[in-house]
Amino acid sequence: MAKITKLNHVAIAVNDVDGSLGFWRDAMGLAVDHIEDVPSQKAVVAFIPVGDSEVELVKPTSEDTGVAKFLAERGGGMHHLCFEVDDIDAMLVQLKEKGVRLINETPQVLPGRKMAFVHPKSTGGVLVELYQLTTEA
Amino acid sequence: MAKITKLNHVAIAVNDVDGSLGFWRDAMGLAVDHIEDVPSQKAVVAFIPVGDSEVELVKPTSEDTGVAKFLAERGGGMHHLCFEVDDIDAMLVQLKEKGVRLINETPQVLPGRKMAFVHPKSTGGVLVELYQLTTEA
Numbered sequence: 001m002a003k004i005t006k007l008n009h010v011a012i013a014v015n016d017v018d019g020s021l022g023f024w025r026d027a028m029g030l031a032v033d034h035i036e037d038v039p040s041q042k043a044v045v046a047f048i049p050v051g052d053s054e055v056e057l058v059k060p061t062s063e064d065t066g067v068a069k070f071l072a073e074r075g076g077g078m079h080h081l082c083f084e085v086d087d088i089d090a091m092l093v094q095l096k097e098k099g100v101r102l103i104n105e106t107p108q109v110l111p112g113r114k115m116a117f118v119h120p121k122s123t124g125g126v127l128v129e130l131y132q133l134t135t136e137a
Numbered sequence: 138m139a140k141i142t143k144l145n146h147v148a149i150a151v152n153d154v155d156g157s158l159g160f161w162r163d164a165m166g167l168a169v170d171h172i173e174d175v176p177s178q179k180a181v182v183a184f185i186p187v188g189d190s191e192v193e194l195v196k197p198t199s200e201d202t203g204v205a206k207f208l209a210e211r212g213g214g215m216h217h218l219c220f221e222v223d224d225i226d227a228m229l230v231q232l233k234e235k236g237v238r239l240i241n242e243t244p245q246v247l248p249g250r251k252m253a254f255v256h257p258k259s260t261g262g263v264l265v266e267l268y269q270l271t272t273e274a
Contacts, residue, residue: 001166002166003166004165004166004167004187005188006187006188006189006190007144007147007187007188007190007192010144010147010218012261012262012263014261015261019261020261022235023235023237023259023260023261024260026235027231027232027235027236027237027259028141028220028228028232029138029139029140029141029231030141050141050143050144050220051142051143051144051189051190051221052143052188052189052190053143053144053188053189053190055144055218074262075261075262076261076262076263077257077261077262077263078215078218078262078263081147081192081215083165083187084188091165094164094166095164095165098159098160098163098164099164100160100164120214122160122164123160123161124149124151124152124156124157124160124212124213124214125149125150125211125212125213125214125215126149126213126214126215
């Protein structure tokens with residue numbers, strides 16, 4: 001059975017990365033690891049390590065993304081949870097066998113990771129992302 | 138300066154703890170540490186460790202709680218993020234100095250922890266809880 005090993009990050013949709021850092025960095029005192037344009041997500045992301053996990057502030061750079069739609073509908077807030085798994089292919093099979101609805105039936109392969117999203121209809125309203133970290137980063 | 142040390146938990150509002158475990162435990166394969174009635178939160182909570190953090194499934198036992206209102210408005214989903222801090226009193230002073238709106242101006246003292254909520258108006262839509270773990274558990 002594939003195993004979830006940790007919470008990789010909590011993604012927070014924001015309209016303004018700099019403005020959001022007024023809370024997360026300047027008021028809460030968290031250190032920003034880096035801010036990066038992530039074309040595969042069509043977003044600028046601020047990576048903020050917290051203990052063994054991360055807060056990611058995600059500002060869309062295109063209006064056709066899920067995060068952009070989320071922002072338009074709800075304003076900012078928690079967008080998804082990302083869990084690391086030791087074997088994402090096995091996990092997707094396991095989820096399908098349990099009747100869980102997947103957004104990605106097969107993992108997307110990106111530098112350093114394989115990823116897939118699970119549909120919130122099957123999770124009680126939580127958009128769940130799965131990561132398997134890979135060595136070909 | 139007070140320091141955030143880790144993400145203690147992600148709280149997920151659920152209408153049905155057993156039903157939700159169909160995803161988190163049975164499909165994702167996560168182990169439930171315990172399920173507990175928490176009168177201070179007017180909720181039944183399933184505690185699910187994930188790495189160094191936790192997923193908490195929160196089912197309200199009273200209709201007058203924030204989680205119950207959230208469920209009525211949105212159905213289930215991510216409700217709040219809880220961060221551990223080494224000195225919650227100093228953190229609340231620090232947040233107020235930065236103009237952050239607090240739900241609890243002073244910490245609530247519970248067995249094993251002091252806690253306070255930060256208003257989502259000041260965080261970009263994320264309900265943030267702060268915990269300082271204490272030894273008098």
